[in-house]
Amino acid sequence: MSGARLMDDADIRRALIRIAHEILERNRGASGVALVGIAARGDDLARRLAVEIERIEGSAVPVGALDITFYRDDIGIRSEAPEVHETRIGFDITGRTVVLVDDVLFTGRTIRAALDALVDFGRPTAIQLAVLVDRGHRELPIRADFVGKNVPTRKDEDVRVCLTETDGQDAVLVQEPAGSRTGSGA
Amino acid sequence: MNRHLLSIHDLSAQDVVRIVDTAESFREVGSRVIKKVPALRGRTVVNLFYENSTRTRISFELAAKRLSADVINFTTSGSSVSKGESLKDTALTLQAMGADAIVIRHSSSGAPLTLTRWVNGSVLNAGDGTHEHPTQALLDLYTMRDRLGRLEGLRVAIVGDVLHSRVARSLSFALTKMGAETTLVGPPTLIPPDAPAWGVQVSHDLDSVLPKLDVCYVLRVQTERQRQQYFPSVREYARLFGLTRDRVELLPEGALVMHPGPMNRGVEIDSDVADLPRSVIEEQVTNGIAIRMSLLYLLLGGSGPPAGADA
Numbered sequence: 001m002s003g004a005r006l007m008d009d010a011d012i013r014r015a016l017i018r019i020a021h022e023i024l025e026r027n028r029g030a031s032g033v034a035l036v037g038i039a040a041r042g043d044d045l046a047r048r049l050a051v052e053i054e055r056i057e058g059s060a061v062p063v064g065a066l067d068i069t070f071y072r073d074d075i076g077i078r079s080e081a082p083e084v085h086e087t088r089i090g091f092d093i094t095g096r097t098v099v100l101v102d103d104v105l106f107t108g109r110t111i112r113a114a115l116d117a118l119v120d121f122g123r124p125t126a127i128q129l130a131v132l133v134d135r136g137h138r139e140l141p142i143r144a145d146f147v148g149k150n151v152p153t154r155k156d157e158d159v160r161v162c163l164t165e166t167d168g169q170d171a172v173l174v175q176e177p178a179g180s181r182t183g184s185g186a
Numbered sequence: 187m188n189r190h191l192l193s194i195h196d197l198s199a200q201d202v203v204r205i206v207d208t209a210e211s212f213r214e215v216g217s218r219v220i221k222k223v224p225a226l227r228g229r230t231v232v233n234l235f236y237e238n239s240t241r242t243r244i245s246f247e248l249a250a251k252r253l254s255a256d257v258i259n260f261t262t263s264g265s266s267v268s269k270g271e272s273l274k275d276t277a278l279t280l281q282a283m284g285a286d287a288i289v290i291r292h293s294s295s296g297a298p299l300t301l302t303r304w305v306n307g308s309v310l311n312a313g314d315g316t317h318e319h320p321t322q323a324l325l326d327l328y329t330m331r332d333r334l335g336r337l338e339g340l341r342v343a344i345v346g347d348v349l350h351s352r353v354a355r356s357l358s359f360a361l362t363k364m365g366a367e368t369t370l371v372g373p374p375t376l377i378p379p380d381a382p383a384w385g386v387q388v389s390h391d392l393d394s395v396l397p398k399l400d401v402c403y404v405l406r407v408q409t410e411r412q413r414q415q416y417f418p419s420v421r422e423y424a425r426l427f428g429l430t431r432d433r434v435e436l437l438p439e440g441a442l443v444m445h446p447g448p449m450n451r452g453v454e455i456d457s458d459v460a461d462l463p464r465s466v467i468e469e470q471v472t473n474g475i476a477i478r479m480s481l482l483y484l485l486l487g488g489s490g491p492p493a494g495a496d497a
Contacts, residue, residue, distance in 0.1 A: 076229070076486060076488075086214070
């Protein structure tokens with residue numbers, strides 16, 4: 001995989017440790033906090049954040065994975081139905097502060113869909129948003145509470161987060177627009 | 187994937203895997219408190235049923251509703267069909283009303299294919315004559331993979347009235363496509379003469395087949411389709427080909443008993459066999475909703491112009 005490297009494995013690790021601290025600071029500890037990662041890759045990031053939070057605070061937080069495919073606003077506009085991932089939320093989100101975790105914040109449409117999906121599972125006290133990369137170009141009034149790195153990009157560039165769990169390495173890459181784009185954070 | 191689902195032959199092995207994988211996500215949706223997602227909001231699905239059906243029609247209806255589509259149920263009694271309207275005119279009417287998908291069951295083989303010539307939306311075959319019933323085969327594959335962890339190499343017997351069974355045809359084609367070994371079992375009169383060309387084996391001795399199976403799939407004896415007498419008596423059929431309590435003991439441990447429903451308890455399957463833990467007949471029904479959600483989603487969710495823009 002080519003392209004300019006925005007973050008390497010050490011950068012990602014440091015960003016996640018800082019975000020874990022910020023989540024704990026904002027919520028005054030880990031009690032009542034749950035992490036829900038948006039598939040794919042947001043769920044891996046959520047698990048890593050949970051490990052950090054447990055290391056810092058000594059108590060575990062529940063972690064879930066959320067697939068937002070069925071809540072997208074472009075179903076039927078595309079030529080191929082978007083691929084579906086697993087949703088796994090094994091705890092009641094009602095009354096908790098849910099921190100949504102995603103890899104890249106871009107147009108905000110994924111987060112809009114995630115908010116819709118999440119409230120079908122219950123009524124959280126609050127929903128916060130943590131992202132590894134904020135690349136701008138919002139199309140909806142959505143902002144992140146916790147950001148690993150703000151990256152100015154051109155709209156047609158492709159920002160890709162690679163994680164060891166799915167891609168064999170930790171890196172954030174930015175690529176020039178290619179003929180076939182297979183997926184980017186939205 | 188194709189725009190329509192008329193036959194298992196419309197699908198590649200890769201398509202089957204994608205449909206079953208997607209169905210798994212939809213089964214998770216079915217386990218939520220709110221069992222509904224907005225994926226097909228604003229789309230219209232018409233259930234056009236020219237033959238009686240309870241589970242398939244309700245299953246499709248529930249599947250479409252759980253995807254937030256609008257559902258219209260069109261059954262022949264109480265509709266203009268009972269006034270003599272032709273399939274073509276009914277199709278053109280539904281087309282004019284803007285149906286995005288038409289789920290059709292018809293007593294004539296090939297009716298769904300004919301329908302595709304008159305409508306722009308997707309056509310899903312919910313059973314046509316003695317031809318095919320692809321969504322049943324897909325939910326059966328899903329149930330087998332879910333319970334046994336694989337499809338390739340599975341040894342499956344399809345037992346009973348294969349001749350009149352669109353389920354048996356679709357399931358045989360699907361199992362062969364996925365690399366399973368299928369044996370059709372029944373009296374010679376109820377095994378179609380072209381069966382060897384399906385890539386399956388044929389046996390007339392159920393007891394010798396049972397000990398080697400992973401799945402024993404029992405078909406309903408379809409007396410309503412039998413135009414002549416195919417076996418001497420129901421009692422004799424039950425004695426030779428019914429899955430009795432004694433016979434089920436011949437199955438290896440872990441082998442499943444399946445039935446597409448509705449069952450004739452005491453004919454092709456003993457009542458207490460149907461209620462054994464290894465009988466997954468109710469799971470088939472639950473999985474049927476997920477499979478039909480998956481199909482509606484994959485057929486309608488990708489109906490935009492080719493080479494769409496990314497998110």
